[in-house]
Amino acid sequence: MKTITFIGNGNMALSIAKGLKNSYKIEVVGRNLEKLEKFEKELGVDIEKALMDDFSVEDKTVIFCVKPANVEEVATRINGKARVIYSVLAGTSLQKLRQNLHPHALIRAMPNLAASVGMSMTTLTGDEEFKTEAQELLGAIGTTLWLGSEKELDIATGLAGSGPAYLALIAESLADGAVKQGMKRADAMVVMRGLFAGFGELIQDIHPALLKDGVMSPGGTTAAGYGALEDGNVRAACISAVERAYKRATEL
Numbered sequence: 001m002k003t004i005t006f007i008g009n010g011n012m013a014l015s016i017a018k019g020l021k022n023s024y025k026i027e028v029v030g031r032n033l034e035k036l037e038k039f040e041k042e043l044g045v046d047i048e049k050a051l052m053d054d055f056s057v058e059d060k061t062v063i064f065c066v067k068p069a070n071v072e073e074v075a076t077r078i079n080g081k082a083r084v085i086y087s088v089l090a091g092t093s094l095q096k097l098r099q100n101l102h103p104h105a106l107i108r109a110m111p112n113l114a115a116s117v118g119m120s121m122t123t124l125t126g127d128e129e130f131k132t133e134a135q136e137l138l139g140a141i142g143t144t145l146w147l148g149s150e151k152e153l154d155i156a157t158g159l160a161g162s163g164p165a166y167l168a169l170i171a172e173s174l175a176d177g178a179v180k181q182g183m184k185r186a187d188a189m190v191v192m193r194g195l196f197a198g199f200g201e202l203i204q205d206i207h208p209a210l211l212k213d214g215v216m217s218p219g220g221t222t223a224a225g226y227g228a229l230e231d232g233n234v235r236a237a238c239i240s241a242v243e244r245a246y247k248r249a250t251e252l
């Protein structure tokens, strides 16, 4: 079994490790042994645990899962030249990663929280010779799409990386709307979750505009509700959300 080395032991590392644990030996590098033990327990398989200071990444296949602000600090603690580094760090350029970590090859990957249920939408860019390996490795946690530039990956960060939080806002507020009209909270949550489960399937095959047309009867309930979303500028707010997230990615 090949070994995959995670640097960082947070949410994203754990989510990706869940997808890889049956096909690879997992090694995790962190700052705190207790947290590494907790990671191992949550993952449910034996892992190699290592502390960051003086850790050698020589010839290793690394998935880099720390926060964007930690790159320089981590670079001072580890040594060696990795075979390849897959970085999931939002907005952290190939140039900055290369300057600090000096790997043989480098890929940026942008997964999302659905990695924890094997349904991440992960975008990829970087060294072309690792394109197939990147698609296979990150394919273990969901769907992948190779993009031709870092700009597109930063835009995809504002769409699918951050997207679960946007949809959570919609989900919570729709359920609040039902509660406001008198539905029990627990029932509203069941109905909202069922809505999202069905919608997740429908949107795979139907263009959003046609899906809307299929729901909206002349003078009916959907037209009335939809009007409120247009009054609230939800369309413009969504476009701005992706714009602001993308801009933020370019600042990290």
Ligand SMILES: NC(=O)C1=CN([C@@H]2O[C@H](COP(=O)(O)OP(=O)(O)OC[C@H]3O[C@@H](n4cnc5c(N)ncnc54)[C@H](O)[C@@H]3O)[C@@H](O)[C@H]2O)C=CC1
Pocket: 007, 008, 009, 010, 011, 012, 013, 030, 031, 065, 066, 067, 068, 070, 073, 074, 088, 089, 090, 110, 111, 112, 113, 161
């Ligand atoms: N949470 C999400 O939905 C997504 C997160 N990402 C990216 O994944 C990366 C990790 O995010 P999460 O796992 O959510 O965060 P987290 O806070 O759960 O994990 C961050 C990990 O970084 C390490 N760390 C923290 N401070 C450090 C330091 N000073 N020196 C060395 N290591 C340190 C620790 O191992 C910590 O567990 C971020 O760069 C983020 O941009 C990418 C896509 C989605």
Ligand SMILES: O=C(O)[C@@H]1CCC=N1
Pocket: 090, 157, 161, 162
């Ligand atoms: O908010 C963030 O910076 C990270 C990147 C994508 C999702 N969460």
